[in-house]
Amino acid sequence: MTVDTDTQQPGQKRKVTFPSALTVLAIVTVAVWLLAFLIPSGQYERNESGAPVQGTYHRVDSGQSFVDRLNDLFLSPVNGLYGIQDEKSGQVGPDLAGELYGSAGVFLFVLAIGAFITVVFATGALDRGIARLAHRLRERGALLIAGIMVVFSVLGTVEGFAEETLGFYGLIVPLMLALGYDRMVAVGTIILGAGIGVLCSTVNPFATGVASSAADISLGDGIVLRFVMWVVLTAVTVAYVIRYARRVQKDPARSVSGFLPGDRDQNEEAVGEAPELTGLHKAVLVTMGLVFAFMIFSVVPWASALTGDADATPYGWELDWSFPQLAALFLCAAVLIGLVARMREQKLSSTIIQGAADFISPALVIVLARGVTVIMNNSKITDTVLHSIEGVVKGTSAGVFAILVFVVNLPLAFLIPSTSGHATLAMPILAPLADFAGVSRALVVTAWQAASGWMNLWVPTTAVTIGGVALAKIGYDRYLRFVWPLLAILFLLICGFVALGAAWT
Numbered sequence: 001m002t003v004d005t006d007t008q009q010p011g012q013k014r015k016v017t018f019p020s021a022l023t024v025l026a027i028v029t030v031a032v033w034l035l036a037f038l039i040p041s042g043q044y045e046r047n048e049s050g051a052p053v054q055g056t057y058h059r060v061d062s063g064q065s066f067v068d069r070l071n072d073l074f075l076s077p078v079n080g081l082y083g084i085q086d087e088k089s090g091q092v093g094p095d096l097a098g099e100l101y102g103s104a105g106v107f108l109f110v111l112a113i114g115a116f117i118t119v120v121f122a123t124g125a126l127d128r129g130i131a132r133l134a135h136r137l138r139e140r141g142a143l144l145i146a147g148i149m150v151v152f153s154v155l156g157t158v159e160g161f162a163e164e165t166l167g168f169y170g171l172i173v174p175l176m177l178a179l180g181y182d183r184m185v186a187v188g189t190i191i192l193g194a195g196i197g198v199l200c201s202t203v204n205p206f207a208t209g210v211a212s213s214a215a216d217i218s219l220g221d222g223i224v225l226r227f228v229m230w231v232v233l234t235a236v237t238v239a240y241v242i243r244y245a246r247r248v249q250k251d252p253a254r255s256v257s258g259f260l261p262g263d264r265d266q267n268e269e270a271v272g273e274a275p276e277l278t279g280l281h282k283a284v285l286v287t288m289g290l291v292f293a294f295m296i297f298s299v300v301p302w303a304s305a306l307t308g309d310a311d312a313t314p315y316g317w318e319l320d321w322s323f324p325q326l327a328a329l330f331l332c333a334a335v336l337i338g339l340v341a342r343m344r345e346q347k348l349s350s351t352i353i354q355g356a357a358d359f360i361s362p363a364l365v366i367v368l369a370r371g372v373t374v375i376m377n378n379s380k381i382t383d384t385v386l387h388s389i390e391g392v393v394k395g396t397s398a399g400v401f402a403i404l405v406f407v408v409n410l411p412l413a414f415l416i417p418s419t420s421g422h423a424t425l426a427m428p429i430l431a432p433l434a435d436f437a438g439v440s441r442a443l444v445v446t447a448w449q450a451a452s453g454w455m456n457l458w459v460p461t462t463a464v465t466i467g468g469v470a471l472a473k474i475g476y477d478r479y480l481r482f483v484w485p486l487l488a489i490l491f492l493l494i495c496g497f498v499a500l501g502a503a504w505t
Contacts (some may be wrong), residue, residue, distance in 0.1 A: 006453045021418035022361070025368040028416075028425070032372050033073045041380035042387065050216075051435045057387040062380045073380050077364075079132050079372030081107060091440035092374045101377075103370040105323035105426065106213050109361065110420070112330040113205050114359025115352040116291070117159065119334045122351045123341040125284035128275045131171055135275070141179045141249070142242050148172065149193030149241065150286045154196020160206040160419070162456075162464045165194045169471040177263050180249045183472045184257040188241040191468045192486070196237045198419075199490075200230035201451025203296055205326070207452065210366060212446045213323060214427030222442025225501045229446070233493060238257050239487045256482045257353045257474040282339050291333040295326060362420045369424035376428075386432055394436070399499035401437040402447050404428060406498055409451035414459055419452050439502045447498045455491060458483055 019027075041062040044052035052177040064072075072079070075094065083092040085101040092101045120126055130151060139145035155161030161478050168190060176186040201207040202223055212219045215494065220278050248255045252264070298321040303312040314320060321329075334355070339346035376382040396404070426448060434444045458480060 004225075006138050010390075011104070015227060018459055020422050021365045021416060022368065024416055025365060025372070025421055025425075028433065029073070029368065029372050029375065033069065033076075033375050035122075036069065036375060036381050038065070039379075039381040041385040043195035043380055044383050044386070051434075052383065052386065054390065054436045057383060057390070060380060060431035061243045064379060069379065071329050071373050076371030077367055078371075079374040080367040080369070080493075083118065083370075083374050090380075091378055099256050099368075099406050100484055101374065103213070103366050104307075105327070106210055106366055106424075109205060109209065109323040109327040109330070110359050110363040110366065111356040112327040112334070113159065113436075114363075115355035116330040116334040116337070116360060117164075118355025119337045119341075119348070119351050120284065120288055121164070122343075122347075123281065123284045125226055125281040125341070126288070127167070128281055128283050130168065131275045132277050134171060134175055138175060138179070141181065141245065143285065144175075144179070144199050145189050145242050145245060146478055148189050149196075149238045149504060150234065152193035153200075153230070153237075155196050155202060156194040157196075157230050158200045158296075160198055160201070160204045161194050164200055165190045165464065166422055166471060169476035173472055176245075180325050182252070182255040182259060183263070183474050184249050184255065184478070185241065185248065186245065187257075187468055187472045187474060187479060187483065190464060192241060194236050195196045195453065195457045197230070198456065199450055201449050201453070202226045202230060203292075203462050204449075207423065207449045208325070208445060209326075210420045211423035211448055211464055214335070214424050215431035215441045215442045215445055217431075217445070218299060218301055218320070218322070219326075220266075220448050221304075222297075222440065222501075223300055223361050225443070225497070229450075229494075230496045232497075233432050233490060236489060236493065237486065244482070257472075260473060280341055287337055289334075289338050290334075293331070295329065298325070298329070303427070323365065355378075362418060364426050365421035366419045369421045372425055373428045382428060386429055389429070390436055391431060396431070396437070398437055398439045398502035401433070402439060402443055402498035402502040403443055403495045405433075405447040406451045406494060409448050410455055419449070420458075423448065424453055436501075441503050443498065446501060447494075450494045450498065454487070454494065455483075458487060 004351050017369040024068065038057055042057055042059045044054075047053055049339075054186050077090050078094050079101045082100065082104045083094055083102040085098045086093045087098045122203045126173060130148065133147055133151065134144060137147050152161060152165060164289040169186065172190060173183055173186040176189070177183070203209070204221055205219075208226070208308060209219050240399035244256075244304075254348060261431060297483065301314065301320070303314045319325075331352075334352050335348065338351070343351070362411065375381070376385070393403070409422075409430075413422060418426065427445070430448060431441045434441045458465060460466055460476065465479070466476065469476050
């Protein structure tokens with residue numbers, strides 16, 4: 001835990017805060033480096049695709065001196081970015097020859113999509129589009145809640161829309177109060193709307209994308225299951241919030257959050273006039289939609305998805321794009337959005353730079369997490385850890401294994417609330433386990449991101465939750481009272497989906 005003294009006044013108690021994801025991963029890096037001295041080195045034999053062969057684990061000598069290990073610790077962030085894996089020895093280093101082991105592709109992709117999203121927001125089109133939707137549906141409460149939640153959920157599943165929701169409380173809270181609801185309805189609409197989309201990410205680059213890269217599979221693998229899961233869980237979550245809203249509207253005494261002075265006196269005039277959506281704004285929104293649609297088209301393995309055969313020969317029109325191509329796509333798309341919005345060259349350039357800068361934190365988290373796996377790889381303890389878990393997996397059904405992956409990742413998601421860092425750290429261990437259990441690695445990605453998304457709906461280590469309840473002026477304890485029945489329902493549904501997914505694959 002760290003102490004925040006930036007705003008501390010004399011006589012006040014020090015405010016204790018949870019460490020950032022970067023700090024947590026720095027601690028994990030040192031801890032793993034120390035554990036590498038105690039964990040015996042070993043390795044599996046590999047098949048042609050590089051996957052470990054079950055039952056072939058054996059002890060080996062890492063061949064590393066103390067100076068070598070110290071050098072690995074020192075260079076772990078560098079290796080996490082552009083470390084090269086030697087084909088013969090398997091060692092990773094910045095000056096070796098072989099294949100790229102670091103996360104340079106994902107790193108650049110995160111910066112590129114950060115630039116794209118920032119340019120979109122700079123046009124004001126997305127904010128105005130959502131605000132206009134809210135104004136048009138202001139007299140139809142249930143439809144308003146459903147409309148906003150579905151929009152947030154779509155944005156969550158395709159681009160990880162979460163922290164961006166903090167800017168909408170000033171609009172949605174008074175709107176919900178004007179319709180006779182309470183502040184909790186606004187919180188549920190915003191946090192759960194975006195959160196359920198992130199939980200059921202289909203092509204979210206910060207969750208599905210990073211995890212797929214770490215698991216060495218395509219971003220589009222498993223998208224059918226994730227899409228069905230998104231449809232069902234979004235519908236359940238929307239119905240849950242609407243049911244609560246109608247209950248409060250009918251009997252305000254049943255409100256979980258209660259009402260602040262003046263809340264019951266709100267009226268529709270507080271919402272203001274509908275914001276104007278110009279032709280430029282509409283063009284930006286259409287362009288943004290087309291970019292994400294093209295991204296989905298470019299990464300989906302269509303032959304496998306349409307035939308159900310994982311080894312089907314790709315169609316001639318399949319692009320099979322990965323992170324280098326997607327990084328280039330979003331850089332070009334950022335420029336295209338700027339041109340459509342008629343931004344001046346200087347403003348567009350500065351916005352792209354600012355967008356990349358704003359996303360440097362999650363990009364660095366990915367690099368640090370990848371650096372941890374380099375330390376484990378060079379000390380040859382990755383396969384030893386994998387072998388220790390192999391005994392747990394052995395003998396379990398595919399469905400039980402998928403549920404175990406979901407459950408095991410829940411505490412990890414609490415310790416590492418950054419989805420990117422969590423994925424990069426966990427996937428090198430979890431993905432090969434799928435090979436042993438006879439299920440697809442894509443299912444492991446789905447189970448992992450469901451665990452991360454489920455935890456981030458309520459844990460106090462996320463800015464989305466804590467910031468949201470603070471902006472809505474309700475207690476965190478009251479939010480937990482409101483959301484826990486839904487969390488239980490989602491937990492059961494997720495277990496059911498990943499078990500069915502395991503049986504299906």
